[in-house]
Amino acid sequence: MKSKSRSKLNSQLYAMLLPNLILFISLTVYPIVWSLRYMLFDYDGIRSASFVGLDNFVRLFTRDDVYWSSLLNTFEYAAGKLVLIIPLALILAMILNIPFKGNTLVQAIVFSPTIMSSAVMALMFYLLLNVYNGDLNRLLLSIGIIQEPINWLGTSLAMVSVILVAVWGGVGNYMVYFLSGLQTIPKDIYESAELDGATYWPRLFKITLPMLGPVLRIVLMLAILAAFQDIQSIMVMTEGGPLGETQVVFLYLYQLFFPISTTSAIQPQIGYGAAASVVTGIILGIITAIYLFVSKKLDDIF
Amino acid sequence: MKKSMALLATMLVLSLITACGSNSGNGNSSSQENESVTEGKKTVIKVWTMNRADQEYMNEKIAAFNAENEHNIEIDYQIYSDNYTQSLDIAMATNEGPDVFFDGATAFNDHLLKGNLAPLNDFVTPAFKERFGEGAFVEGINVIDGNIYSLPAISTTxxxxxxxxxxxxxxxxxxxxxxxxxxxxxxxxxxxxxxxxxxxxxxxxxxxxxxxxxxxxxxxxxxxxxxxxxxxxxxxxxxxxxxxxxxxxxxxxxxxxxxxxxxxxxxxxxxxxxxxxxxxxxxxxxxxxxxxxxxxxxxxxxxxxxxxxxxxxxxxxxxxLNLAGRWYFMNANTKHPDQAWKVMEFLYSDELLAGYHENGLGLVMVPSVLEVAENPTTIQNWPELALTEHDKIWxxxxxxxxxxxxxxxxxxxxxxxxxxxxxxxxxxxxxxxxxxxxxxxxxxxxxxxxxxxxxxxxxxxxxxx
The missing domain is CATH 3.40.190.10 (Periplasmic binding protein-like II)
Structure with a gap:
């Protein structure tokens, strides 16, 4: 009798999962498998695919400097973004965890960039940051911090600019994660610490941060993966330029599958793109695995 | 724990709603299509372009064509600017492509090899061909192995x-x-x-x-x-x-x-x-x-x-001369080739192209059009815009x-x-x-x-x- 009701519950659960699963398989798994099967082929989407063995991988590892420099750019971008966004989100969360008047309003404001389309956001920053009449330069000039307009999207600063925009756009999201993590820490621990005479700093390092460990671990993992996959805003702000300075690896892969040109017939390199995607996927997988292994300690609260 | 259960439940409900939504959406559109087929006597010919600059003029002309033409044709005119190439590619691959579509500099090379372009030799009458003057049909540009795939209209440089x-x-x-x-x-x-x-x-x-x-x-x-x-x-x-x-x-x-x-x-x-x-x-x-x-x-x-x-x-x-030689193509898989050609005749008509030229939307290079069209005000104001002996088809x-x-x-x-x-x-x-x-x-x-x-x-x- 018991097992019957259990199987009934199970079938209900499966039925509820089904629509999601169907969409996931047909719109995510199937296209990935479809494109990955071409990794051993030379295929441009027009002519029939011809088998080339491991040549795509040989090209990637021995001849394609663009790929490796875009991978390096990705690491630079991800490191820059994480170093800024995680501490900032944590500090904001700790401040906003203290009840004060207008607290919810501030939370909403910090969170608001998250709900915006990143393409729209990037377009806005493209206009704000430009060197000839961007408002940021105008502001800095008028208060006398700088004497000459800064070329925010030029060769030397473009990477810094796209990182700052990414931090602005993502900090609210991670703040909310941390905030919910902070709210799960039982109040009585703080109360007993207070009775023992612990001041703010010992409480922060001995209670708050350790208790946040599991949340921090997941948030960091999500942040790492998100940082590797950010391409929308970069595509709008710089298209990977100038001179490939902001060309990140997923943008490069995207362009292999969907080359954009309004003037000449540039053909997709689906075979090569598939091979490069597999290698990138493996690299990302290794990084995630290393991270999960190294960060294991964060889960040990008690 | 309770919170995460609630979250999970919400996500499930949301995914169900979206799934149902998309299902019912499909149902609606297909029933609409059926209705239009049963009650409508009009044949819908889909025309795709990537040109936004001529939008106003083209929409006006097409509205007039839809209201007046004797062949019961209705043109469904769609403009895709930045994502034209990709949209066209996907639509053609799934057989949902337009009946008549714009070259956009890459469509010829993209779709010729895939067999998506219809040869127009059976439609192009000698009288129609004559309108385009000497040297308008060039092997490799709009003719392949004697098959005409497109006709010249405008050019840019x-x-x-x-x-x-x-x-x-x-x-x-x-x-x-x-x-x-x-x-x-x-x-x-x-x-x-x-x-x-x-x-x-x-x-x-x-x-x-x-x-x-x-x-x-x-x-x-x-x-x-x-x-x-x-x-x-x-x-x-x-x-x-x-x-x-x-x-x-x-x-x-x-x-x-x-x-x-x-x-x-x-x-x-x-x-x-x-x-x-x-x-x-x-x-x-x-x-x-x-x-x-x-x-x-x-x-x-x-x-x-x-x-x-x-x-x-x-x-x-x-x-x-960029774009020269090719303007619109016919889909080789169109269900209504005769009506699609009627639409191409309309697009290439002296009347439509003359207005196009006079409004400065593009420099038309079809001799029969230039005979009837006035010089556009743009060329009157800026004579250097006009084509010269140093502008040629390569x-x-x-x-x-x-x-x-x-x-x-x-x-x-x-x-x-x-x-x-x-x-x-x-x-x-x-x-x-x-x-x-x-x-x-x-x-x-x-x-x-x-x-x-x-x-x-x-x-x-x-x-x-």
């Missing part, structure tokens, strides 16, 4: 656009004729007017392929050089001719004479700054810019048009050549911005493009194109013009 007010301020009376003069004028303007935020020269280098394929390439063709790096005489890629042009550009872009931020500039922000009188000169297409300053970014500036500068004083080559370039690594325009951009040595960059391009070309030939993707007596001043000679 670049010109130098400059601000006369700015030129007056610095005492320059004539637009530059050579690259050296262009560098000189750009430097002069920036030196004298930088304080007012006015600079001599700009280019939309955010997308180097877009910016440089409409300028550097055409300066070289006009100077008697190759097209897009391809040397028709020797049947291989040869980029060495670009050196003096890239050096002139480098001079402008590394000396500070260029508009600041050019390396991250899109074409429309560039145009807004030109309209605001902050830019002395830039190079773009002759069909698009007049409309931009009349409609999109109306300007008080006294701007004008000049021919592209050349390396030496004399013009020894000719500029390729033979088709090899397709299917995909060099490994960065493309020619990326390398050009690196040279122009001073981060790559010009000789090194051009030698690298010669090597990689020829390797890719040789490989494409070996793989039977393309045949070597070579015309030993090719003349850049008269490129049509090789196909008998």
């Amino acid at each position: 670049p010109r130098l656009f400059y601000n006369k007010d700015i030129f007056d301020k610095v005492g320059v009376t004539e637009p530059p004729k050579t690259l050296d003069e262009m560098v000189e004028v750009a430097t002069l303007i920036t030196d004298q007017l930088k304080g007012e935020g006015i600079y001599g020269f700009a280019a939309n280098l955010k997308n180097p392929a877009q910016a440089l394929s409409r300028s550097v390439d055409y300066i070289l063709m006009r100077s008697g050089g190759v097209e897009a790096g391809y040397d028709f005489v020797n049947g291989k890629y040869d980029f060495s001719g670009y050196k003096p042009i890239l050096e002139a550009y480098k001079e402008i872009f590394t000396s500070g004479a260029a508009f600041p931020g050019s390396e991250s500039l899109d074409i429309d922000p560039l145009r807004t700054q030109f309209a605001a009188g902050k830019i002395g000169m830039y190079i773009s297409w002759n069909h698009s810019e007049p409309g931009v300053y009349m409609n999109q970014f109306p300007t008080e500036q006294n701007w004008s048009v000049a021919q592209l500068p050349t390396i030496e004083e004399t013009v020894t080559g000719s500029q390729h 033979p088709p370039l090899p397709t299917g050549v995909i060099p490994e690594g960065n493309d020619m325009y990326f390398i050009f951009n690196a040279i122009i911005l001073g981060s790559l040595d010009v000789d090194k960059g051009l030698a690298d391009l010669n090597e990689r493009y020829n390797a890719a070309y040789d490989k494409a030939i070996a793989d039977n993707k393309v045949e070597r194109i070579q015309y030993p007596d090719f003349d850049p001043a008269n490129p049509g000679k090789v196909f008998g013009q």
Whole structure:
């Protein structure tokens, strides 16, 4: 009798999962498998695919400097973004965890960039940051911090600019994660610490941060993966330029599958793109695995 | 725990709602389609374009056609601007493609090999063909193995656009004729007017392929050089001719004479700054810019048009007429070929094209249209926009050549911005493009194109013009 009701519950659960699963398989798994099967082929989407063995991988590892420099750019971008966004989100969360008047309003404001389309956001920053009449330069000039307009999207600063925009756009999201993590820490621990005479700093390092460990671990993992996959805003702000300075690896892969040109017939390199995607996927997988292994300690609260 | 359960439940409900939503959406649209088939006597012909500049005019004409035509045809006209190529590709692959569609510079090469283009020989009557004049049908451009796939209508080629007010301020009376003069004028303007935020020269280098394929390439063709790096005489890629042009550009872009931020500039922000009188000169297409300053970014500036500068004083080559020869195609899989042809007849009619020409939406090159059409006001105002003896149709370039690594325009951009040595960059391009070309030939993707007596001043000679 018991097992019957259990199987009934199970079938209900499966039925509820089904629509999601169907969409996931047909719109995510199937296209990935479809494109990955071409990794051993030379295929441009027009002519029939011809088998080339491991040549795509040989090209990637021995001849394609663009790929490796875009991978390096990705690491630079991800490191820059994480170093800024995680501490900032944590500090904001700790401040906003203290009840004060207008607290919810501030939370909403910090969170608001998250709900915006990143393409729209990037377009806005493209206009704000430009060197000839961007408002940021105008502001800095008028208060006398700088004497000459800064070329925010030029060769030397473009990477810094796209990182700052990414931090602005993502900090609210991670703040909310941390905030919910902070709210799960039982109040009585703080109360007993207070009775023992612990001041703010010992409480922060001995209670708050350790208790946040599991949340921090997941948030960091999500942040790492998100940082590797950010391409929308970069595509709008710089298209990977100038001179490939902001060309990140997923943008490069995207362009292999969907080359954009309004003037000449540039053909997709689906075979090569598939091979490069597999290698990138493996690299990302290794990084995630290393991270999960190294960060294991964060889960040990008690 | 409870919270996460609640979250999970919410997500499930949401996914169910969206799933149901999309299902019922499909149901609705298919039932609508059925209705229109049963009650409607009209045949819907889907026409796709990527052209937004002529939207107003085309919509008006098509509305009139839909209301008046005797063949019970209704045109469903769709404009896809940036994502045209991809949208078309996906639609054609799933057999949802338009019946009639625009070339957009890449559709011919993309879809010919896939068998998506219908030969029009059975539809094109001798009388219809005659309207297009001598030499309108060229093997490799709109004819393949005797099959006609498209017909010419409009064409475009670049010109130098400059601000006369700015030129007056610095005492320059004539637009530059050579690259050296262009560098000189750009430097002069920036030196004298930088304080007012006015600079001599700009280019939309955010997308180097877009910016440089409409300028550097055409300066070289006009100077008697190759097209897009391809040397028709020797049947291989040869980029060495670009050196003096890239050096002139480098001079402008590394000396500070260029508009600041050019390396991250899109074409429309560039145009807004030109309209605001902050830019002395830039190079773009002759069909698009007049409309931009009349409609999109109306300007008080006294701007004008000049021919592209050349390396030496004399013009020894000719500029390729872009888009020439092809305008609309018919889908080989259309269910209504006869009606689709009626729509093509309408699109290519003297009446539609004459209005197109007169409104300055594009420079029409069909003789029967030019007989009845007035010169557009744009050409009356800016005579240099008109096509000259130095604007010619060039033979088709090899397709299917995909060099490994960065493309020619990326390398050009690196040279122009001073981060790559010009000789090194051009030698690298010669090597990689020829390797890719040789490989494409070996793989039977393309045949070597070579015309030993090719003349850049008269490129049509090789196909008998």
